[in-house]
Amino acid sequence: xxxxxxAGGTPVRDTKLYYGHQYLDEADVQAxxxxxxxxxxxxxxxxxxxxxxxxxxxxxxxxxxxxxxxAALHIACMAAGVSDGxxxxxxxxTFLASANCAxxxxxxxxxxxxxxxxxxxxxxxxxxxxxPKTKAVVAVDYTGQVVDLDAIMEICHRxxxxxxxxxxxxxxxxxxxxxxxxxxxxxxxxxxxVKTVTSGxxxxxxxxxxxxxxxxxLHRSHGMTREQSQMTRESEGGWYYQMIDMGYNYRMTDMxxxxxxxxxxxxxxxxxxxxxxxxxxxxxxAQLPELVVQEELEGSDSTRHLYILRINPxxxxxxxxxxxxxxxxxxxxxxxxxxxxxLQPYYEKLGYKPGLCxxxxxxxxxxxxxxxxxxxxxxxxxxxIAAVRKIVDYYRR
Numbered sequence: 574x575x576x577x578x579x580a581g582g583t584p585v586r587d588t589k590l591y592y593g594h595q596y597l598d599e600a601d602v603q604a605x606x607x608x609x610x611x612x613x614x615x616x617x618x619x620x621x622x623x624x625x626x627x628x629x630x631x632x633x634x635x636x637x638x639x640x641x642x643x644a645a646l647h648i649a650c651m652a653a654g655v656s657d658g659x660x661x662x663x664x665x666x667t668f669l670a671s672a673n674c675a676x677x678x679x680x681x682x683x684x685x686x687x688x689x690x691x692x693x694x695x696x697x698x699x700x701x702x703x704x705p706k707t708k709a710v711v712a713v714d715y716t717g718q719v720v721d722l723d724a725i726m727e728i729c730h731r732x733x734x735x736x737x738x739x740x741x742x743x744x745x746x747x748x749x750x751x752x753x754x755x756x757x758x759x760x761x762x763x764x765x766x767v768k769t770v771t772s773g774x775x776x777x778x779x780x781x782x783x784x785x786x787x788x789x790x791l792h793r794s795h796g797m798t799r800e801q802s803q804m805t806r807e808s809e810g811g812w813y814y815q816m817i818d819m820g821y822n823y824r825m826t827d828m829x830x831x832x833x834x835x836x837x838x839x840x841x842x843x844x845x846x847x848x849x850x851x852x853x854x855x856x857x858x859a860q861l862p863e864l865v866v867q868e869e870l871e872g873s874d875s876t877r878h879l880y881i882l883r884i885n886p887x888x889x890x891x892x893x894x895x896x897x898x899x900x901x902x903x904x905x906x907x908x909x910x911x912x913x914x915x916l917q918p919y920y921e922k923l924g925y926k927p928g929l930c931x932x933x934x935x936x937x938x939x940x941x942x943x944x945x946x947x948x949x950x951x952x953x954x955x956x957x958i959a960a961v962r963k964i965v966d967y968y969r970r
Contacts, residue, residue, distance in 0.1 A: 593767030631754030745876030796820030
């Protein structure tokens with residue numbers, strides 16, 4: 574057992590509790606087994622069924638599922654026409670893919686600072702970052718709380734900029750009563766195992782725009798079509814296809830699709846439990862002035878993927894690294910989401926420097942992600958709270 578970080582103490586629990594974990598039941602397993610016994614392992618009927626289900630869930634007209642959210646962001650940028658010399662604005666507090674998708678297209682990522690209360694990209698900072706080269710904005714629903722879509726879309730559409738909502742964290746979230754996925758020009762989802770629903774790996778792009786939808790289909794599958802209406806020459810037969818644009822092999826398998834279809838049936842249950850845990854955390858930590866909790870944007874009915882706790886260094890004689898290690902000593906295994914992207918060595922080589930987004934950098938220095946997932950028991954939740962309180966009580970100034 575790990576040695577307690579607090580002198581004379583013993584860990585609040587005997588086994589490790591991790592920040593995230595998938596939940597699978599027998600229906601999920603059987604869904605995959607059924608595909609293994611079928612005629613199609615990929616490019617089959619489960620893909621169409623999943624895309625239809627995502628449209629029904631979100632209200633979007635079109636869905637294109639793919640291998641992961643990184644692929645989804647890439648083909649969304651391609652469909653938006655992002656290319657060499659363009660700029661794409663995003664937040665620094667997100668996973669690498671939200672900015673890398675611009676680099677894949679030869680464009681420059683531009684980082685706009687965050688709102689200090691919600692931790693999402695600040696629409697005012699985004700507007701200040703717009704230049705004549707700005708082609709798209711990747712607006713990230715950080716932790717599962719939706720970005721200020723009304724403000725962002727008004728600014729972007731006024732400037733003829735495409736809005737790609739990176740909703741990797743926010744499936745199940747609603748914005749002013751509308752499900753995420755049916756609002757932005759394009760919305761991408763992630764189905765990684767620590768997300769609310771999973772297909773193992775997987776992603777999707779949703780849109781109401783038929784022209785964008787046709788482009789997304791091409792970019793997902795080698796730029797290849799079998800539709801005569803899209804071909805430049807007459808078909809030579811049933812086997813015939815043409816590559817009419819640049820594309821990639823970003824397809825999802827039917828096995829993954831079957832798993833996700835089954836998982837989506839449980840989304841209301843998953844969402845309700847995550848909200849219960851967030852409410853309990855908020856209730857407990859509101860009583861501790863040494864800590865800061867993320868505020869909710871008005872209009873966002875959030876299904877949280879992450880729960881962010883932020884320490885107040887003026888009230889605690891401990892920094893984030895020490896707090897993180899102390900939690901691990903209590904067998905509560907936290908994480909940090911995220912290191913500002915432009916502080917990564919690769920981005921430093923591209924010329925990005927510290928100080929670009931001061932609010933994001935300040936947030937990073939004091940935050941960590943607590944365990945949050947469907948299968949956590951009430952006792953698990955109370956163990957997390959007990960560990961936090963124990964550390965705060967010991968290191969309170």
